Amino acid sequence: MIPVIVISIYLVIIGVIGGLAFRKSQANTEDYFLANRSVGEMVFFLSLFATNMTAFAILGSSGQAYRQGIGIYGLMASSSGLVIPLTIFFIGTRLWALGKRFGHQTQVAFFRDRWECDTIGTMIFALSALMLVPYMIISIMGGGTVLAHLSDAGGTQAPIIPYPVGCAVVAVVVTLGVFLGGMRGTVWVNILQTTLFLCFGAVAVVTISHALPGGFGEYISKLAADPKTSFLVTREKMPPQAFWSYTLIPLSSIMFPHMAIMCFSARKVTAFRRTVVLYPLAIMLIWLPCVFLGVLGAATLGKVADADGILLLMLEKYALVWLAGILGAGIISAVMGSDAHQILALSTMFTKDIYQHYGGREKYGEKAAVYFARAFIIIVTLAAYVIALELKTKQGIFEIAIRYAFSGFAALAPVMVAALFWKRSTKWGALAATLFTAACLIYFAVLQNTRHPGDIIWQIGQGKEAIKVLFLNPRGDVSFWNGFMTVVPMVFGSALCMIIGSLVTRAPSQATIDKYFPEQISEPSRRSARLQPAFSATKASFTAG
Amino acid sequence: MKLKTILLTALVAVIYVLHQDFWNWKKADPLIFGFLPIGLAYQAGYSLLAAALMAVLVKTAWPKHLEDVQSEVKEQKGDHS
Numbered sequence: 001m002i003p004v005i006v007i008s009i010y011l012v013i014i015g016v017i018g019g020l021a022f023r024k025s026q027a028n029t030e031d032y033f034l035a036n037r038s039v040g041e042m043v044f045f046l047s048l049f050a051t052n053m054t055a056f057a058i059l060g061s062s063g064q065a066y067r068q069g070i071g072i073y074g075l076m077a078s079s080s081g082l083v084i085p086l087t088i089f090f091i092g093t094r095l096w097a098l099g100k101r102f103g104h105q106t107q108v109a110f111f112r113d114r115w116e117c118d119t120i121g122t123m124i125f126a127l128s129a130l131m132l133v134p135y136m137i138i139s140i141m142g143g144g145t146v147l148a149h150l151s152d153a154g155g156t157q158a159p160i161i162p163y164p165v166g167c168a169v170v171a172v173v174v175t176l177g178v179f180l181g182g183m184r185g186t187v188w189v190n191i192l193q194t195t196l197f198l199c200f201g202a203v204a205v206v207t208i209s210h211a212l213p214g215g216f217g218e219y220i221s222k223l224a225a226d227p228k229t230s231f232l233v234t235r236e237k238m239p240p241q242a243f244w245s246y247t248l249i250p251l252s253s254i255m256f257p258h259m260a261i262m263c264f265s266a267r268k269v270t271a272f273r274r275t276v277v278l279y280p281l282a283i284m285l286i287w288l289p290c291v292f293l294g295v296l297g298a299a300t301l302g303k304v305a306d307a308d309g310i311l312l313l314m315l316e317k318y319a320l321v322w323l324a325g326i327l328g329a330g331i332i333s334a335v336m337g338s339d340a341h342q343i344l345a346l347s348t349m350f351t352k353d354i355y356q357h358y359g360g361r362e363k364y365g366e367k368a369a370v371y372f373a374r375a376f377i378i379i380v381t382l383a384a385y386v387i388a389l390e391l392k393t394k395q396g397i398f399e400i401a402i403r404y405a406f407s408g409f410a411a412l413a414p415v416m417v418a419a420l421f422w423k424r425s426t427k428w429g430a431l432a433a434t435l436f437t438a439a440c441l442i443y444f445a446v447l448q449n450t451r452h453p454g455d456i457i458w459q460i461g462q463g464k465e466a467i468k469v470l471f472l473n474p475r476g477d478v479s480f481w482n483g484f485m486t487v488v489p490m491v492f493g494s495a496l497c498m499i500i501g502s503l504v505t506r507a508p509s510q511a512t513i514d515k516y517f518p519e520q521i522s523e524p525s526r527r528s529a530r531l532q533p534a535f536s537a538t539k540a541s542f543t544a545g
Numbered sequence: 546m547k548l549k550t551i552l553l554t555a556l557v558a559v560i561y562v563l564h565q566d567f568w569n570w571k572k573a574d575p576l577i578f579g580f581l582p583i584g585l586a587y588q589a590g591y592s593l594l595a596a597a598l599m600a601v602l603v604k605t606a607w608p609k610h611l612e613d614v615q616s617e618v619k620e621q622k623g624d625h626s
Contacts, residue, residue, distance in 0.1 A: 070582050070584055070585040071584065073585055073588050073589070074564065074566070074584070074585075074587075074588040074591075077588070077592070078564060078588040078589075078591045078592050078595070079564055081591070081592045081595040081596070082560065082561065082564065082591075082595040082598070085595065085599045086557070086599075086602075089599065089602060089603075093608055093611055094608075094611070096611070097611045097614045100614050100615065100618050101614055101617070101618065215579070215580065216579075216580035217576055217579040217580040220573070220576060220580050220581075220582060221576070223573075224573040224574070224582070230573065233573035233582040233584075233585075234569075234570065234571050234572060234573050234582070234584060235569075235570050235571070235584055236570065236571045238570075240565070240567065240570070243565070244565060247561070247564060268612075268615055269608075269611045269612055269614070269615070270612065273603050273607065276599045276602070276603060277596055277599045277600045277603060278596070279596075279599070280592045280593070280595035280596040280599065281592065281593070281596050283592065284589060284592035284593075288585075288589050288592075291585070292581070292585065
């Protein structure tokens, strides 16, 4: 009961912060979606990090470590610690500048303008929205799982907050916060959330170490000595091809709409400086304890029914009840922080890229756009909630994320890189890359649902020399060329489509190239190219306001 | 291409490659601090290295020209008010 009370207090605080942000808000979309592009340095880091970390970082990581061992840290965390800050450094800063100069609020708006084409923006919007929804569902599922585990008195009774109610609580609290406070409320809440879940790992490790007689070393040595469990403390069962493939997955991060939109919200570009340096450390602070405790759970608790709940089981067994409540609030923070940004991002995209782009603002005005955004938030959360209930028994948190969202967004990264750094890139190249990504996702989803683990779809040669070009590995994941993950052909295929598609079609107009690559033209033209669209955007927002 | 760009690109590439620590693949020992398997400790150290790399990039390759954007936009807003 105590953990439930602690979490309830936390949820009330979140609601109050959302209400305060609502009182400070203005009735225009730039304020609602981007907090007037006024987010300061440290808050920007805390908020961007909260945007990026989901239930997947805490529950998924410990669950996977319980199943597969320590390799999960190198597989996802340390590679993310390198690749994500690099993408923020090279791509995030440029997106911020384009938002300031030209008034873009989403990456779709940038793509449309950059390639002088509505269709490419609409295509990327549709694909991004389809891939973002599963990610949102993960957050709600994570919240439901946490609340159910923390309220079942260590599994000795039925949970006070059953899974469907837990999912509903998370969905309602997040929706209310976003609905009322928009980006400002979400960012304020993130300060508390990120602080909580950054502290979570260290506190959990210290607490559990005190409860284990003999300390961690004894349990880890025991795992290493037993041939049945030694794989948990090495990577002997982890294919090197998969380990390398995963280094491409973090390319997805900056392509997630909620991450890109956050980049537009910073007040100054200098906010990115501290963020990129702190990012790898923050990832380590969360992932290292979670992965370690997941492995330790295999040694201390043995077989459990729900691997994704291993961390919660350990907290229930080894932490004091009130502390388990606070730690549970830390997990819920990770869940809610990202979920709020995902919902807000979907709403931003739908309002700006579809509703306003196709005439909604002219017809109904700027204020109506904010009402529209709020209505959209309710509808989309309701849909995500229903799906979260349906999928609970079908697939683990980790699998859903990887199969449908991460690989797809990673494959769209070449489109962003080309848009920012390659002036010869064209809408046809971008369209080819987007269609290629969509086709791969559909094909791989069909394979995963119609074939069985171990099935070979395409093989070159016979016997020991044979190369398995496309097959399902024993876990049921579609794999490529003797064990590489699908993200590899998707990223390189998408890049190839982008390059070939651009080279064989006509370049964008000189005016657009001058606008986005002003360093190539003379100083007077450059100032004009930079400022003209910004004049229009500012004028439009003044007029609307 | 400038020498600085080449050196920084090489540094990023080397650190990217260092992620593939095949030499730790099948061993758990030694346990660092008495409890952390070597493969996990190496990757934790790699995270620190990534942070150091980003600090170097911020120091030496920061896109300073983007800092002008803020003042340009302010200047433009001022012109219009």
